[in-house]
Amino acid sequence: MKKEYVIGVDLGGTKILTALSDLEGNILKRSRVLVGDVKDKDTVVTKIKETIEQVIEETEVDLEQVAGIGLGCPGPLDIEEGLIHHTPNLNLDDVNIKDELSDLNTPIFLENDANAAALGEQWFGSGKGAENMIYITVSTGIGGGVIINGDIYHGTSDGAGEIGHMTLDPNSVVKCGCGNFGCWEALASGTALSRLGQEALKAEEDTMIDDLVDEISEVDGAVVAKAAAKEDEVALELMNTIAERLGTGLASLINIFNPSRIVFGGGVSNSWSLLEDKVWETIEARAMDSLAEKVEIIPAELGSDVGVVGAIAAALAHIKK
Amino acid sequence: MKKEYVIGVDLGGTKILTALSDLEGNILKRSRVLVGDVKDKDTVVTKIKETIEQVIEETEVDLEQVAGIGLGCPGPLDIEEGLIHHTPNLNLDDVNIKDELSDLNTPIFLENDANAAALGEQWFGSGKGAENMIYITVSTGIGGGVIINGDIYHGTSDGAGEIGHMTLDPNSVVKCGCGNFGCWEALASGTALSRLGQEALKAEEDTMIDDLVDEISEVDGAVVAKAAAKEDEVALELMNTIAERLGTGLASLINIFNPSRIVFGGGVSNSWSLLEDKVWETIEARAMDSLAEKVEIIPAELGSDVGVVGAIAAALAHIKK
Incomplete structure (x- = not known):
C-alpha cells in the first residue's frame, strides 16, 4: 500500500x-x-x-x-x-x-x-529555506533547536541546543531551574519579565501594571507586555531590559553559529515589535558586524x-x- | 601520475x-x-x-x-x-x-x-575519533573551531566558530578587540591573565611575579603561570579567576553543543594542570549534568x-x- x-x-x-x-x-x-x-x-x-x-x-x-x-x-x-x-x-x-x-x-x-x-x-513556517537556523522559544523558559546544514544538530547524546542555559551573567544571583545561576533562561524569559514586573510593583513604582492585576503574584510576562503596549514607561523599561538580555544571548549565538536566520517563538515573541529595536541595537553592539549583517530575525509563524x-x-x- | x-x-x-x-x-x-x-x-x-x-x-x-x-x-x-x-x-x-x-x-x-x-x-592530535568536538585555542585571544558530525561547521558565510566573542559578562567594562565589551576573549585569554598580573603589581600585592620581571609591562600570561607553578598565592588566585572564566564559557558551549570532546590549545593550555580543577568545578556547577558527563577536555597535542x-x-x- x-x-x-x-x-x-x-x-x-x-x-x-x-x-x-x-x-x-x-x-x-x-x-x-x-x-x-x-x-x-x-x-x-x-x-x-x-x-x-x-x-x-x-x-x-x-x-x-x-x-x-x-x-x-x-x-x-x-x-x-x-x-x-x-x-x-x-x-x-x-x-x-x-x-x-x-x-x-x-x-x-x-x-x-x-x-x-x-x-x-x-519546513512549514518562518524558517523555510534556511540551512543554518536557530529556533528560539521564549516563554516560561528559553528553549531552542539548532539547524545546521539543513538538519537538526543533536550532539553527542541528543542533548545539544540547550541555548537557554548559556550563562548570560556569571555574577547573577538568579537561580535557574537547571541549578546554575544567571542562565539566559533565568534572566530573559517570560518568567524573568514577570519577576521584573512584580519587583516594580513591590518597589511601588508608578505603573499601569498595578491597574491590570489584583495581586502582585498575577503579574506575568503578558501583563507587563500589555502595559508596555499602552506605552507605560515602567513597563517599556522592563521590556527594554529583557530585550537587551535577549540581544546579548543572540549576539553570542550569532558569533558562534553564523546563522542566516533566527526564528523567534514562544509567548514573549508576541511582543516582538516592542523588543525588536533594542534586540538589534544590542546585537549590533555585541556581534561581529560581518556576521550580524548576514542574519535575519523573524517571529515564528506556527503559534500553538x-x-x-x-x-x-x-x-x-x-x-x- | x-x-x-x-x-x-x-x-x-x-x-x-x-x-x-x-x-x-x-x-x-x-x-x-x-x-x-x-x-x-x-x-x-x-x-x-x-x-x-x-x-x-x-x-x-x-x-x-x-x-x-x-x-x-x-x-x-x-x-x-x-x-x-x-x-x-x-x-x-x-x-x-x-x-x-x-x-x-x-x-x-x-x-x-x-x-x-x-x-x-x-586528524592527528587530541581530537582523533571525536565526531562532535570543539577546539579552543587560548593565547593572546581565544579562537576556536567547531567540528560537527565529523566536519568543520562553517556557517552561512564561513564565519562560524567565533567562540571567543561570546559575551561572558555583559556588565564588564573590558573592551575587546572586536568592539564588544566583556567578550570571553577579553576576560579569559592570556592577555586577560597578563592584565590581571599587571593589576596585582600595581596594587602592590605581595607576589613572586614582581621578582620575575623588571617592568610591570613585562608581565604576560606565561609569567603569571610561572609564579603560580611555584605556588605563589597571588598568582594561583589569578589562575583560578581565569580558570573560572574559562569554565563558564566552556559550560555554555557544552550546553549548546553537547560535544564529546574539547581540545584545549594555545599558550595558556600549557598551564592546564593549574587550571583543570577550577575549570571542571565551574563546568559542573554551570553545565547540565547529563551533558557535562559526556565530555572530556584534553590539552592539544600538536603545539606550534x-x-x-x-x-x-x-x-x-x-x-x-
Whole structure:
C-alpha cells in the first residue's frame, strides 16, 4: 500500500495533540486528549494510541498508508533507541517508546520537542529555506533547536541546543531551574519579565501594571507586555531590559553559529515589535558586524500549532531524507 | 601520475610555514619563510609559491603528484571562492588566492586558521575519533573551531566558530578587540591573565611575579603561570579567576553543543594542570549534568605545529571526503 501520510504526536505535560497529514504537511485530521491526573507509562502510551487511532479512523486512512509517526517529547532522550530518559511532567522514566508503540507496525521517529518545533518552523513556517537556523522559544523558559546544514544538530547524546542555559551573567544571583545561576533562561524569559514586573510593583513604582492585576503574584510576562503596549514607561523599561538580555544571548549565538536566520517563538515573541529595536541595537553592539549583517530575525509563524506540526516535520525529515 | 601527497601552508602574520606530507599526514619536508616588512599581495603570494617550490624540489616530488594544497589563513574568508576578504596582519584585502595560485594547477583548499587547527587536532592530535568536538585555542585571544558530525561547521558565510566573542559578562567594562565589551576573549585569554598580573603589581600585592620581571609591562600570561607553578598565592588566585572564566564559557558551549570532546590549545593550555580543577568545578556547577558527563577536555597535542598540520588536514578533509 502506498505510503502517503505521516502522523505527528505532540506529547505535552497536560495534553497530547496528534495530527494526520499528507507528505506535504497538509493536516487532514487532528485529535487531542488531556493526559489527566494519572500520569504513568501505561496511561500515556494508551492515550497516544487512542489519538492515533482516532485520526486514522476518522479519515478512513489505513495505518499501512502511514510512512511514519513523529513524536515530539520533552527530553532528555535517546533518539535512535527511542528512549525517553525522563520527562518531569509525565512521569516517564527510561521508557522505550518505540517498543511501546511497536504493535502499530509503523516507524516511530522520536524527537526532542524544541527540536521538533525548530523543524516545524523550518519546513512549514518562518524558517523555510534556511540551512543554518536557530529556533528560539521564549516563554516560561528559553528553549531552542539548532539547524545546521539543513538538519537538526543533536550532539553527542541528543542533548545539544540547550541555548537557554548559556550563562548570560556569571555574577547573577538568579537561580535557574537547571541549578546554575544567571542562565539566559533565568534572566530573559517570560518568567524573568514577570519577576521584573512584580519587583516594580513591590518597589511601588508608578505603573499601569498595578491597574491590570489584583495581586502582585498575577503579574506575568503578558501583563507587563500589555502595559508596555499602552506605552507605560515602567513597563517599556522592563521590556527594554529583557530585550537587551535577549540581544546579548543572540549576539553570542550569532558569533558562534553564523546563522542566516533566527526564528523567534514562544509567548514573549508576541511582543516582538516592542523588543525588536533594542534586540538589534544590542546585537549590533555585541556581534561581529560581518556576521550580524548576514542574519535575519523573524517571529515564528506556527503559534500553538508548532508542537504537532513539528512532530509531522520530524517524521517527514526522516522519510524524505 | 598518482596523487600521493598533499601540501599544507600555514599563512601567519610573520611567517609562512609549508610542509609536504603523504596521504597519512606524515610530513616529508618542511619549509619556512618570514613574511618580512613588505606585506602586500604580490609579496605574500610569491613567498607562498617559494615555500611550495622548495618542499617540492627538495623531495623530488612532482607537483602533479600533489592532490591538493591546504591553506590556513586568518579570516574572514569565502572558502568556496577562495577569497581572503581581509587579514589585518598581511594587508590582504579581497584577494582570490585560488586565482593567484592557479598556475600551480593543483586544487587549493582555503580554510580559516582556527578551523584548520581544529582539523589538525581531529586528524592527528587530541581530537582523533571525536565526531562532535570543539577546539579552543587560548593565547593572546581565544579562537576556536567547531567540528560537527565529523566536519568543520562553517556557517552561512564561513564565519562560524567565533567562540571567543561570546559575551561572558555583559556588565564588564573590558573592551575587546572586536568592539564588544566583556567578550570571553577579553576576560579569559592570556592577555586577560597578563592584565590581571599587571593589576596585582600595581596594587602592590605581595607576589613572586614582581621578582620575575623588571617592568610591570613585562608581565604576560606565561609569567603569571610561572609564579603560580611555584605556588605563589597571588598568582594561583589569578589562575583560578581565569580558570573560572574559562569554565563558564566552556559550560555554555557544552550546553549548546553537547560535544564529546574539547581540545584545549594555545599558550595558556600549557598551564592546564593549574587550571583543570577550577575549570571542571565551574563546568559542573554551570553545565547540565547529563551533558557535562559526556565530555572530556584534553590539552592539544600538536603545539606550534598545529597550523601547518591543520593545513594538511584541511587538504586531506577535502580529498578523502
